[in-house]
Structures are given as structure tokens and as C-alpha cells.
Amino acid sequence: MLIISEFRKDITWIYQFYLPLKRRLIIIVLLSIVVALLSSVIPYTFIRIIDGIESSLSMRYIGVSILILLGLSLLNFIFSVRNTNYRALTNLELEWYFRQNIFARLIKLDQTFYDKFRLGDLVTRLTDDVGYKLSWFACSGVFRAWESLLKILFSLVAMCYINPYLSLIAIIPLPIQIVIFSKSRNILDKRFKHLQQVISRVNETIENCFSGIRIIQAYCMEHRQAEKFASVASERVDAEISAEKAHIFIHSLYHYFWQISQILVLLTGGWLVINGKLTIGEFVAFDYYIGYLVWPMFDISGLLVGYRRASVSIKRLRELDEFTSLIQSPEKSEKPEKVTGHLVFRDVTFRRE
Amino acid sequence: MKRYADTEDYRKNRLEWAVLKKFFPRFRPYMWSILLCLCLLTCSALLSLAGPLLVRHAIDVNFKEHDTSGLFRTSALYLLVLILTFGFSYFQRINMEIVGQKIIRGIRTDIFTHLTRMCQSFFDTHPVGQLLSRIESDTEALRSMFTNTVVMVLSDILMMVGMFIVMFSISFRLTLILFFMAPLVICVILYFNGKIVPIFIEVRRKTAEIYAFLEEYLRGVLIVQAFGQEENVTNRMNYVNKNRVVIEYPGHRLGNYFGHIIFFISTLTTVLILGFGGTWVMKDPRSLTIGTLVAFLGYIFRFFGPIFHLSDQLNVIQKAFGGARRINEIMETPLRGYGETQMLSTVQEKKGIEFKNVWFAYKDEEWVLKDISFFLPPGKRLAIVGPTGAGKTTLTSLLFRFYESQKGQILLDGVDISTLPLEILRKRLGLVLQDIILFPGTILDNLRMEEKSISSERVLKALDVINARDLVDKMPEGLNSKLSEHGDNLSMGEKQLLSFARAMVFDPEILVLDEATSSIDPLTERKLQNAISAILTGRTSIVIAHRLQTIIESDIILVLEDGIVKEQGTHNELLTVKGIYWNLYQIQAGVKECSS
Numbered sequence: 001m002l003i004i005s006e007f008r009k010d011i012t013w014i015y016q017f018y019l020p021l022k023r024r025l026i027i028i029v030l031l032s033i034v035v036a037l038l039s040s041v042i043p044y045t046f047i048r049i050i051d052g053i054e055s056s057l058s059m060r061y062i063g064v065s066i067l068i069l070l071g072l073s074l075l076n077f078i079f080s081v082r083n084t085n086y087r088a089l090t091n092l093e094l095e096w097y098f099r100q101n102i103f104a105r106l107i108k109l110d111q112t113f114y115d116k117f118r119l120g121d122l123v124t125r126l127t128d129d130v131g132y133k134l135s136w137f138a139c140s141g142v143f144r145a146w147e148s149l150l151k152i153l154f155s156l157v158a159m160c161y162i163n164p165y166l167s168l169i170a171i172i173p174l175p176i177q178i179v180i181f182s183k184s185r186n187i188l189d190k191r192f193k194h195l196q197q198v199i200s201r202v203n204e205t206i207e208n209c210f211s212g213i214r215i216i217q218a219y220c221m222e223h224r225q226a227e228k229f230a231s232v233a234s235e236r237v238d239a240e241i242s243a244e245k246a247h248i249f250i251h252s253l254y255h256y257f258w259q260i261s262q263i264l265v266l267l268t269g270g271w272l273v274i275n276g277k278l279t280i281g282e283f284v285a286f287d288y289y290i291g292y293l294v295w296p297m298f299d300i301s302g303l304l305v306g307y308r309r310a311s312v313s314i315k316r317l318r319e320l321d322e323f324t325s326l327i328q329s330p331e332k333s334e335k336p337e338k339v340t341g342h343l344v345f346r347d348v349t350f351r352r353e
Numbered sequence: 354m355k356r357y358a359d360t361e362d363y364r365k366n367r368l369e370w371a372v373l374k375k376f377f378p379r380f381r382p383y384m385w386s387i388l389l390c391l392c393l394l395t396c397s398a399l400l401s402l403a404g405p406l407l408v409r410h411a412i413d414v415n416f417k418e419h420d421t422s423g424l425f426r427t428s429a430l431y432l433l434v435l436i437l438t439f440g441f442s443y444f445q446r447i448n449m450e451i452v453g454q455k456i457i458r459g460i461r462t463d464i465f466t467h468l469t470r471m472c473q474s475f476f477d478t479h480p481v482g483q484l485l486s487r488i489e490s491d492t493e494a495l496r497s498m499f500t501n502t503v504v505m506v507l508s509d510i511l512m513m514v515g516m517f518i519v520m521f522s523i524s525f526r527l528t529l530i531l532f533f534m535a536p537l538v539i540c541v542i543l544y545f546n547g548k549i550v551p552i553f554i555e556v557r558r559k560t561a562e563i564y565a566f567l568e569e570y571l572r573g574v575l576i577v578q579a580f581g582q583e584e585n586v587t588n589r590m591n592y593v594n595k596n597r598v599v600i601e602y603p604g605h606r607l608g609n610y611f612g613h614i615i616f617f618i619s620t621l622t623t624v625l626i627l628g629f630g631g632t633w634v635m636k637d638p639r640s641l642t643i644g645t646l647v648a649f650l651g652y653i654f655r656f657f658g659p660i661f662h663l664s665d666q667l668n669v670i671q672k673a674f675g676g677a678r679r680i681n682e683i684m685e686t687p688l689r690g691y692g693e694t695q696m697l698s699t700v701q702e703k704k705g706i707e708f709k710n711v712w713f714a715y716k717d718e719e720w721v722l723k724d725i726s727f728f729l730p731p732g733k734r735l736a737i738v739g740p741t742g743a744g745k746t747t748l749t750s751l752l753f754r755f756y757e758s759q760k761g762q763i764l765l766d767g768v769d770i771s772t773l774p775l776e777i778l779r780k781r782l783g784l785v786l787q788d789i790i791l792f793p794g795t796i797l798d799n800l801r802m803e804e805k806s807i808s809s810e811r812v813l814k815a816l817d818v819i820n821a822r823d824l825v826d827k828m829p830e831g832l833n834s835k836l837s838e839h840g841d842n843l844s845m846g847e848k849q850l851l852s853f854a855r856a857m858v859f860d861p862e863i864l865v866l867d868e869a870t871s872s873i874d875p876l877t878e879r880k881l882q883n884a885i886s887a888i889l890t891g892r893t894s895i896v897i898a899h900r901l902q903t904i905i906e907s908d909i910i911l912v913l914e915d916g917i918v919k920e921q922g923t924h925n926e927l928l929t930v931k932g933i934y935w936n937l938y939q940i941q942a943g944v945k946e947c948s949s
């Protein structure tokens with residue numbers, strides 16, 4: 001429940017920035033449908049071509065099929081480039097709006113705010129958080145995942161149209177993969193968190209050493225600092241390796257697991273071909289679909305990872321956005337006729353937070 | 354291109370082999386591991402080519418012969434190949450990661466060690482943040498190139514070569530088609546790379562501008578508000594912000610075109626293969642089978658993948674070369690005063706510290722110290738007074754050889770300190786500064802500066818000398834109590850006591866106190882007076898202080914102004930001169946209200 005309400009807050013926060021870009025975003029959503037449709041139809045042409053070759057149909061028939069494939073690919077090229085460019089532009093503009101909006105607010109906030117947030121931290125939030133982590137996610141992350149989702153959906157429909165049973169068998173590994181992925185995700189998170197802590201320690205050691213370097217050199221204790229560094233550096237190597245082991249495992253799994261689907265298709269599809277229930281062209285098209293679906297899958301899992309990162313950034317930015325200043329300018333005020341420079345402090349008390 | 358903080362000049366990252374060569378000896382201990390990785394890499398790269406061949410076998414043999422059990426065997430073989438590829442590539446990557454991490458640890462530790470021995474002028478021009486990024490990002494870029502890029506490029510090359518061999522052997526004619534597409538692909542890569550790289554150099558500059566802008570105006574936000582310039586500044590921010598979008602978007606657009614064109618070329622290849630291959634198959638199914646055609650489609654799919662990540666890697670490689678160059682720069686900076694173990698033996702005619710016509714400038718000819726001369730006999734106390742910026746701290750820095758003087762000589766017991774190994778020189782000196790430098794960790798480790806060979810008894814004894822034992826005793830864990838960063842959990846006076854105690858632990862022959870009590874209030878200072886007396890009695894010492902009370906008893910007082918010794922003598926001598934010191938004394942004693 002908590003996650004969902006947080007999610008809603010994140011979305012509403014981003015939504016206000018979507019509004020000025022509404023027209024383009026709608027175009028992106030629609031273009032994505034066209035692109036997904038085209039790219040899931042393309043493998044379908046293979047059936048005509050391969051089966052045509054297999055049964056030695058006329059050159060004309062095959063030639064026309066190939067031209068259709070070429071035409072569809074060209075259309076796909078045109079629409080897809082347009083769509084990706086729109087997304088890239090939107091990413092950049094969102095980054096601009098995010099930064100501009102928050103900066104305009106910050107510049108008006110009073111000292112209580114600047115007591116609370118360090119300068120370096122603010123700059124990081126306005127550059128690092130606002131940049132790749134957030135604006136990429138807010139447009140490319142979300143809308144590429146949308147396109148990928150459609151691609152998967154349309155391809156599945158096309159596959160079912162060829163042969164529903166084979167489609168079913170082909171997607172057997174998918175739920176297993178999802179389970180493994182989410183389980184290992186936790187391990188990965190834990191190890192990366194630990195790594196992050198160790199890295200902070202290394203950085204602290206470096207910072208402390210060099211901010212006190214005069215004293216260290218004055219007492220000839222350089223070698224002790226070096227030893228201290230060497231020991232945290234070793235600790236870091238262990239943490240890096242342990243995190244990287246989990247990371248490589250998951251990554252490799254992702255990279256190779258889909259091929260199990262290909263093997264299943266080879267086996268069952270082959271059996272169907274042998275028994276005359278599937279043409280070789282359909283078999284090849286199926287194989288192509290499976291191979292082609294890997295990238296949309298990557299995109300969708302990328303969205304999940306991207307969201308975790310973006311959501312941290314959104315929180316950090318909302319924090320700035322929601323900070324209420326103690327010093328409020330009155331909404332309406334009468335301008336005094338003339339400022340005379342007459343200043344009185346009357347029973348003023350002041351306390352720091 | 355996603356690293357915003359990076360403002361380095363990309364054009365400097367030329368790919369010079371010599372830059373990397375320096376790192377080769379570090380690989381030697383891991384030779385066997387690396388060889389094993391190469392073997393595993395070759396195996397997995399070649400095995401990954403088996404898929405399309407197996408499909409070809411299934412189509413041309415199993416399907417044709419209606420051989421279900423043969424099909425089953427083919428599938429099982431495919432599964433085996435898959436598992437083996439997974440295993441080989443997994444172990445290769447883990448192994449490489451371990452080797453890479455260990456090598457990088459070596460490099461990091463060496464840079465760190467080297468940096469700790471750099472002279473102070475280096476630290477003047479290199480802020481801590483920059484050092485951090487040298488030790489962190491530059492080495493990380495190297496590691497990323499070594500464990501990811503090199504492996505990826507090698508594996509891609511192996512795969513490409515293997516793929517061509519396999520393809521040539523199953524159909525010479527179809528491979529030729531793919532071969533003719535290669536120049537087209539290379540042209541596309543070169544064209545786009547030439548256009549995209551300069552754009553992203555510019556983007557980096559614009560990003561740095563945003564950084565600078567934010568830092569400047571958020572730091573000076575009070576001034577902005579005081580002058581009511583919020584609107585103005587916001588508009589300028591908008592300009593800088595928008596400017597970057599205008600510059601960066603064409604880069605992304607080109608990148609998108611690049612990706613899509615390569616993808617389209619791959620489709621074109623597919624079309625050509627299907628077109629020509631199809632005709633050939635139909636003409637003579639024995640010379641070219643449909644299975645071979647399908648296998649080729651599979652290879653095209655694998656062929657264009659590497660092109661994408663190879664073009665991505667150029668960025669990584671450039672970064673790594675930049676990092677390597679900067680690492681070399683640091684490692685090649687000579688360290689003065691370290692490692693010279695033998696001392697030049699000279700006749701030790703005159704004990705004590707002597708400055709002989711010393712001139713010093715931090716930069717060029719802007720003299721900070723001009724013709725300084727004095728002699729301090731052993732066991733005596735020298736006090737330096739003078740306004741801020743007079744050069745007092747600088748003078749003591751020269752004694753520690755944090756900097757080298759340009760003219761003149763500094764003699765310690767008659768020996769020029771520039772001929773002394775730093776270790777021998779500094780072991781005789783002790784330093785207490787105005788900004789008390791404490792490190793996070795236990796009190797014990799702070800006082801003995803991580804030197805574990807110093808016992809806690811010796812530390813306690815040092816605390817006794819300055820009467821500060823109760824400070825530690827009242828802590829929950831005594832000497833082992835933890836200090837937070839910069840000792841924020843202690844009061845100013847307590848911190849100052851600890852830094853005195855640190856000096857006492859090392860018990861130096863000569864002690865320098867640089868405004869050691871300036872950051873504490875006079876009341877606390879009076880309390881510390883005992884500690885200070887305890888430290889100074891019988892020791893050669895140089896004391897810099899603003900409050901003259903602390904220095905009245907000094908044997909020699911130097912009055913420094915604009916780097917020149919204006920007056921020199923004992924307290925009483927200087928009072929009779931009625932000069933600067935006398936004036937200063939009058940003000941502080943409250944006799945005179947003001948002087949100009």
C-alpha cells in the first residue's frame with residue numbers, strides 16, 4: 001500500500017512537467033503503436049519468403065514478398081527514428097524544466113533552507129539527479145517501455161496466430177525467468193548497498209587524509225595512512241567482487257535464458273514440421289520472433305531498475321520542492337509612499353532551529 | 354557522456370600506446386589467470402556460433418528425414434552448447450573481474466601513497482575533491498576498459514572471425530554478400546563518429562557551465578536576494594539551461610540515425626541474402642540448402658549486435674586513456690626528500706636553528722618572505738608576531754620543508770635542511786596548528802597518528818604532562834572512545850588539548866605552535882596556559898600568537914610585516930625601541946585605545 005501511494009506521489013509530481021509537453025507525448029504514444037505494429041509484422045513476411053523458396057514458387061511471388069519486407073522495414077525506419085528523436089528531445093527538455101523550475105524556487109528561499117542543505121548536495125540534486133537518472137526515466141524509460149510492451153503484445157498475437165500451442169511452449173521460460181530475476185534482485189541490491197558503504201569509507205579515508213595532510217607530513221605518518229588506505233581498499237575489492245559476481249550471474253542469465261525458448265521451439269516446432277503441422281517458413285518466423293523479443297524484454301526490466309533509481313531522485317527533488325520557507329512575503333501589500341530609512345527593532349527575539 | 358561532473362578536455366585523451374605501457378608490469382603476476390580467461394573467452398565465443406549451425410542441421414537433415422529422435426538429439430546438443438557457453442563466459446568474467454580489481458587496488462594504493470608524499474605546493478593547487486577523483490574515477494575508467502571493453506572487443510573479434518570462417522565453409526557465395534556490406538558499415542561508423550564526438554565535447558563544456566552557474570549563484574544566494582536579483586538570475590539560468598538542450602539534441606539525433614541506419618543495413622543484408630540465396634536454392638537445392646539460408650539469417654542477427662557495443666566502447670576507451678595519462682602524471686612527479694637515506698655528514702659546528710637571508714615566493718617573484726635571518730639556540734623560544742598575511746605560517750612551513758625557499762639557507766644544527774632526508778628532519782619537529790586536525794577514529798589513534806607501535810601508556814603519559822588525563826578519563830571508553838569527523842563531539846578547548854597531547858606523544862625536539870590558541874576564547878586559553886608551559890619548558894620552540902601575553906617570556910621575538918623582519922629582540926628590548934611591538938603591546942594592554 002505504501003509503495004503504491006509513494007508511486008502515486010511520484011507520478012503526480014512528474015505529471016505537472018508532462019503537461020506543457022502533452023501534444024508531443026501523445027504523438028509519441030501513437031507513434032509507438034505504429035512502430036510496434038510494423039516491427040511485429042515484419043517477421044511474418046519471412047513465412048511467405050521461406051515457404052515460397054521451399055516449395056519453389058515463382059520468382060515473382062518471392063520477389064514481391066521481399067519487396068514487402070523491404071517496404072515495411074523502410075516504414076519502420078522512418079517512424080522509429082522519428083519516435084526516438086522525439087523521445088530524446090523530450091528527455092532534454094524535461095531536464096531543462098526540472099532544473100529551471102527547482103532553481104527558480106531555490107533562489108527565493110531563505111537562509112533556513114541553506115542551513116539545512118549543503119551546497120554540494122544541492123548542486124548534485126540539480127545536476128546528477130535531475131539529469132540522466134530522472135529525465136531519461138521520465139521520458140525514454142517510460143515510453144520506450146510502452147513501445148516494448150506493445151511489441152511483445154503484438155508479437156505474441158502474431159505468434160498465436162501462427163500456432164498457439166507453440167507460442168505457449170515458447171513462453172514457458174518467461175515466468176521462470178521473472179521469478180529468478182526478482183529473487184536475485186534482492187541479493188544484488190544487498191550487495192550493492194554494502195559496496196556503496198565500503199566505497200564511502202574509502203572516500204572518507206582519502207578525504208580525511210588529504211584535508212589533514214600538513215599534520216600527517218609534519219609527523220612523518222604518511223606510511224600509516226597508506227596502510228590504512230590499503231586495508232580499506234582491500235575491503236573494497238572483496239565487496240566489489242561479491243557484488244560483481246551476483247551482477248554477472250544475473251546478466252548472463254538474462255543473456256542466455258531466452259535461448260532456452262529457442263531450443264524449445266526447435267524441438268516442438270521441429271516436431272510439428274516433421275508431422276506436417278507447421279511449415280518451415282512458420283518455424284523460421286517463430287525463431288526470429290523469439291530472438292527479436294529479447295530487446296523489448298531488456299527494456300522492460302530496464303524500466304524497473306530505472307524506476308528505482310528515478311524514484312530516489314524524485315524524492316530528493318520533492319524534498320526541495322516541498323520545503324516551506326519560514327519567511328513569507330505577504331501576498332498583497334501596500335507600497336509605502338516613500339521609504340525614509342527609519343528602522344525600529346521592537347522586542348525582537350530570534351532562535352535558530 | 355552521462356558524467357556531468359567531468360569537465361576534462363577530451364581532445365587530450367589521445368590514444369597513445371606509451372600511456373598504457375606503463376601499466377603492463379602490473380599484469381605479470383596474473384599472467385596465468387589472464388591466459389585462462391583468454392581460453393575461456395575463445396571457447397565461449399566459438400561455442401556461441403554453434404546455434405545457427407544446429408538449426409541448419411535440424412532443417413536440412415532431421416526435418417527432411419522425418420527423424421524425431423535425431424531432432425531430439427540436435428536439441429539436446431543445443432542445450433549442452435548453451436550451458437557450456439554460459440559456464441565458460443560466467444567463469445571468464447568473474448575471473449577477469451577479480452584480476453582487474455586486484456590490479457586496480459595496486460594502482461590505487463600506489464597513487465595514494467605517492468600523493469601523501471607530495472609537497473604542499475601540490476596540495477595548494479589540487480583540492481581534495483580533485484585528488485579523490487584521481488584515485489577513484491581515473492582508476493575506475495582503467496578498470497572498466499580492462500575488464501569490460503578489452504574482453505568485449507576481443508570476444509567480438511573472435512566471434513566475427515569465427516563467424517566468417519563458418520560462413521565461408523557453408524556457403525562461399527552468401528558470405529560474399531555479407532562481405533560487400535562491410536565497407537558500407539565502416540563508412541557509416543566513421544561518418545557518424547566524426548560528427549558526434551565534437552558535439553559531445555561541446556556538451557561537456559555546456560554542462561560544466563551549468564555546474565559553475567549553480568555553484569556560483571547558490572553560494573551567493575544571500576547577495577542575490579539582498580539585491581532583489583532573483584528574476585534576473587532565474588532568466589539567466591534558463592538561458593544556460595536551454596542552450597544545452599539546443600547543443601545536445603543534434604548529438605542524440607545523430608546517434609539515433611546511426612543506430613537505425615545500422616539496423617536498416619542489417620535488414621538490407623537479410624533481404625539480399627534471401628533474394629540471391631532464394632534464387633540459388635530454387636535453382637539447385639543441393640548446392641545451397643534452405644537450412645543454410647536460415648543459418649545465415651541467424652548469423653546476420655549476431656553480426657550486427659557487436660557493432661553497436663563496439664561503437665559505444667570508444668567512449669570508454671577514451672576515458673581510460675585520459676585516466677591513465679593523469680595517473681602517470683602523478684606517479685611521475687618526483688618526490689623531494691623521500692628515500693634519501695644517507696645524511697651528508699658535515700661538521701656540526703653550531704647547534705640550533707638558523708635562517709640565513711631566506712627569500713621565498715609561492716609564485717614567481719611575489720615575495721612573501723624577504724631576506725629573513727635569525728638564529729635560535731637550542732632550548733630557547735622564538736616568538737613571531739605580525740599582522741595576518743605577514744608570512745608567519747609561511748616561515749614555519751619552510752622549516753618543515755613543506756616548501757623550498759628560493760634564496761638563502763635554513764640550517765638545523767649547522768646542516769642545510771635541503772640536504773636532510775625529510776624523515777630525519779621532520780622526526781625532530783612537532784607542529785600544532787590553529788585549525789585542529791582530528792581524524793575520525795579513536796582518541797588513541799588520533800594521538801599516536803595510527804602509529805600502532807606507540808603504546809597507550811606512552812599516550813597516557815603525554816596526557817599527564819599537559820594535565821589532560823581527566824579529559825580522557827571522563828569519556829565512556831577512555832582512549833578508545835570514538836571521535837566523529839573533525840572531532841565535532843568535543844569542545845574547542847578539548848580539541849586543542851588533544852592536539853597538544855599529540856605533540857607530546859611524539860615528544861619532538863623542536864616544537865612549532867602556529868596560533869595554536871587563537872580559535873579559543875581568552876578564558877579557555879588561560880586554562881590551557883599550564884599545558885602550554887608544560888610543553889614548552891626546556892624545548893626549542895617557535896610560537897606564533899596574536900595575544901602577546903603568551904610570548905612575553907620568549908627569548909627572541911620577531912616582528913614580521915609584509916615578509917620583512919621589522920624588529921627583533923626580547924620583550925624588554927622591543928619595548929624600549931617603542932616601535933611596532935610597543936604599539937601592539939600598548940593596544941593589548943588597554944593603555945591606548947587605537948592607533949593608526
Ligand SMILES: Nc1ncnc2c1ncn2[C@@H]1O[C@H](COP(=O)(O)OP(=O)(O)O)[C@@H](O)[C@H]1O
Pocket residue numbers: 477715716721739740741742743744745746747748
Ligand atoms: N599556499 C599558498 N599559496 C599562495 N600564497 C599563499 C599560500 N599561503 C599563504 N599565501 C600568501 O602568503 C602570504 C603570507 O601568508 P601566511 O604565511 O599564511 O601569513 P600569516 O600566517 O602571517 O597570516 C599571504 O599574502 C598569503 O596570501
Ligand SMILES: [Mg+2]
Pocket residue numbers: 745746747867868
Ligand atoms: Mg598563519
